[in-house]
Amino acid sequence: MDASPSRSRARRLLLPLTAGACAIALAGGCSGPGSSRADAPVQQGAVARATDDLESRYQAVIRDVLPSVVQIGAEDGLGSGIVYDNKGHIVTNAHVVGSAKTFDVTVATGEKGLKASLVSSYPEQDLAVIRLDNVPDGLKAATFGDADKVEVGQIVLAMGSPLGLSSSVTQGIVSALGRTVSESRAGGGTGATLADMVQTSAAINPGNSGGALVNLDSEVIGIPTLAATDPQLGGSAAPGIGFAIPVSMVRTVADQIIKSGKVTDSGRAALNITGRTVVDDDYQPAGVAVVSLEKGGAAEKAGLRAGDIITAIDDTPITTITSLSEALAGDKPGEQVTVTYSRSDSKRKAEATLGEI
Incomplete structure (x- = not known):
């Protein structure tokens, strides 16, 4: 999937440097009081041990988490999923399941083509839950982390089935937090606007969708969902820019679907209108025309009418439906916003208390 990054509320991790600070270097260290060229072998040994320790942590995380990552075969292709609990629930992307109701799932316990059925799909957040018809012995549920502890610069691993290559692992860092991105509808995408996304440099390719973005504590911190595209490269994926739905939203949606069979509280703000993009005299996007309003919804209560x-x-x-979705993505139901609109060529403003999708 592709994405168009928009406004960001990402936090930055600042690493302070102190006077006289010195980094260990493979090519002979640094000079200063009490140091010499004789220190180089010691420094090289320290680097080698640190590399071995990091490699061991990678391998431990892969052993812990990969058994909980599955490959999902749907009508329109392959994707990935994460075993959510020991009852056979698997969480994935809505665009992975598409319009299908039944699926072939390959799990790490060795069974081929286990059958699964759709519990519910929530395209507005590009999440879905399916359930294995028969739960095999040894099925291992993943451990889900705490979104509040995710920081820029953390090392992460992306696990899934890119291009149908099951049980694949890529490595990167958390590049930014709080990104708002909009999916394309091309290639089966939902067209959803997704807020608070985790940006990562770990490679995200077709088939990774619905898999696991994992920290070095073997905790799932997000679901890889889409990669950015670069118009200057003809719409090709921009290397090292992928996005994952944060674990907080994954758990919120999955828990509601498992409990109620649907999402009962999206937590996402809306004006409760149906709209369409309009263009100006130069055929440039110039706003969103209100086609219809939900009775008792936010826009109607604020005094807007069809045609505004x-x-x-x-x-x-x-200027567009997408920009309207992006503007509301970071807001919550019940918050108040000022809506600027035109009616019969006159500019007006209204205070609206946001409703819910």
Whole structure:
């Protein structure tokens, strides 16, 4: 899948340097009081031990988590999923399941083509839950981490079935937090606008969707979902820029689907309208026309009518349906926003208390 990154509320990790600080170097260290060329073998040995320790941690994480990552065969192709509990529930992306109701699932316990059925799909957040028809012995549920402990710079591993290569692992770091991205509808995408995404440099390729983004404590911190594309490269994937749905949203949606068979509380804000993008005299996107309003919804209560053209939310210009979704992605139901709109060529403003998707 591809994405168009928009506004970001990412945190940055700043690493302070102190006067006289010195990094260990393979080519002979650094000079200073009490150091000499004789220190080089000691420093090289320390680096080698650190490398061995990191490699061992990678291998331990892979042994811990990979048995919980499955390959999902659906009508439109292959994707990945994560074993959510010992009852056979598997969480994945909505665009992986598509319109299918039944699936072939390959698990790490060795069985081929286990059958699974859809519990529910929630395209608005590109998440879905399926369930194995028969739960095999030894099925291992993944451990899910704490989104509040995810930091920029953390080493992460992405596990899944890129290009159908099951049980594949790539490595990178958390590059940024709080990204808002919009999926394309091309290639079976949901077209959803997704907030608070984890940006990672770990390679995300077709087939990785629905798999696991994992920290070095063997905890799932997100579901790899899409990769950025670069228009200057003809729409090809931009290397090292992938996005994962954060674990907090994964757990919120999956728990509701497992308990109720559907999402009962999305936690996502909306104006409760159906709209379409309009263009100006130069055929450039110029706003969102209100086609219809949900009775008792946020926009109707704020006084908007069908035919009004929304041009801004607070200080954020609105030119397309996508930009409207992105403007609301970071807000919560019940928050108040200022809606700027035009009616009969006159510019107006309204205070709206946001509803829920």
